[in-house]
Amino acid sequence: xxxxxxxxxxxxxxxxxxxxxxxxxxxxxxxxxxxxxxxxxxxxxxxxxxxxxxxxxxxxxxxxxxxxxxxxxxxxxxxxxxxxxxxxxxxxxxxxxxxxxxxxxxxxxxxxxxxxxxxxxxxxxxxxxxxxxxxxxxxxxxxxxxxxxxxxxxxxxxxxxxxxxxxxxxxxxxxxxxxxxxxxxxxxxxxxxxxxxxxxxxxxxxxxxxxxxxxxxxxxxxxxxxxxxxxxxxxxxxxxxxxxxxxxxxxxxxxxxxxxxxxxxxxxxxxxxxxxxxxxxxxxxxxxxxxxxxx
DNA sequence: GGCATCCTGACC
DNA sequence: GGTCAGGATGCC
Numbered sequence: 001x002x003x004x005x006x007x008x009x010x011x012x013x014x015x016x017x018x019x020x021x022x023x024x025x026x027x028x029x030x031x032x033x034x035x036x037x038x039x040x041x042x043x044x045x046x047x048x049x050x051x052x053x054x055x056x057x058x059x060x061x062x063x064x065x066x067x068x069x070x071x072x073x074x075x076x077x078x079x080x081x082x083x084x085x086x087x088x089x090x091x092x093x094x095x096x097x098x099x100x101x102x103x104x105x106x107x108x109x110x111x112x113x114x115x116x117x118x119x120x121x122x123x124x125x126x127x128x129x130x131x132x133x134x135x136x137x138x139x140x141x142x143x144x145x146x147x148x149x150x151x152x153x154x155x156x157x158x159x160x161x162x163x164x165x166x167x168x169x170x171x172x173x174x175x176x177x178x179x180x181x182x183x184x185x186x187x188x189x190x191x192x193x194x195x196x197x198x199x200x201x202x203x204x205x206x207x208x209x210x211x212x213x214x215x216x217x218x219x220x221x222x223x224x225x226x227x228x229x230x231x232x233x234x235x236x237x238x239x240x241x242x243x244x245x246x247x248x249x250x251x252x253x254x255x256x257x258x259x260x261x262x263x264x265x266x267x268x269x270x271x272x273x274x275x276x277x278x279x280x281x282x283x284x285x286x287x288x289x290x291x292x293x294x295x
Numbered sequence: 296g297g298c299a300t301c302c303t304g305a306c307c
Numbered sequence: 308g309g310t311c312a313g314g315a316t317g318c319c
């Protein structure tokens with residue numbers, strides 16, 4: 001579940017608590033497939049002795065920047081980023097209490113101040129990678145632009161949508177097109193922009209793309225202000241739920257009134273994903289394209 | 296594009 | 308007991 005606003009909230013709340021701390025031991029690691037591209041033992045030994053210098057985010061990836069705490073010279077191939085993807089149900093917390101007994105906690109890393117970095121994931125879809133600078137650059141290059149960056153312009157979005165006849169919702173969910181959006185925020189964005197999720201991307205006018213660009217940023221900013229959305233599992237690094245679920249316009253509001261026009265919110269399926277729309281505010285066909293009664 | 300797959304828990 | 312869920316990937 002965590003999408004851009006949730007990962008951003010986690011990164012911000014984690015940074016103050018773990019920056020400058022050193023990873024001293026792996027206390028629990030009971031799900032080998034959690035770690036990609038590294039054998040478990042190599043993964044654990046590579047972490048020990050590394051200091052966290054920053055906590056950041058790229059798309060839905062949570063990134064811990066690491067640097068060797070001792071004065072040893074770092075070889076250029078040394079991994080210097082610990083990257084987490086939380087997928088559906090993952091969460092990361094800093095805990096002072098022993099979480100080893102929790103069956104859904106799959107990775108615990110002890111820090112030098114006695115606290116623990118705890119990764120929990122009931123559905124086991126989350127993944128962890130230890131990346132070199134080059135590998136991080138490759139991962140980042142495969143993702144679309146950061147929607148909240150000032151460098152993300154309407155023209156960028158327009159270029160990425162032009163000549164694509166796929167449904168606009170599918171493309172907004174595609175991390176290669178734009179990074180960080182998931183099912184919830186795509187539905188919220190398309191409602192705010194007044195665009196039907198089944199519209200072919202190349203049917204959008206430049207004005208609509210401009211409105212969509214604004215709506216993406218508006219929705220994400222608002223969600224971050226509300227510390228993300230909690231449907232079930234999501235918590236920030238201190239265990240607090242988000243508040244943005246109380247501000248949803250369409251997501252999960254099937255049968256309730258559209259906040260703009262009052263018609264009932266409808267649930268359809270797009271790209272195998274539950275999709276919430278107001279069919280009045282988000283028309284699939286232009287009104288002028290509807291045949292007149294006498295035809 | 297659609298569909299299965301990786302998993303568990305919640306809900307009907 | 309069956310169905311569904313916030314994500315991503317890989318295979319027709």
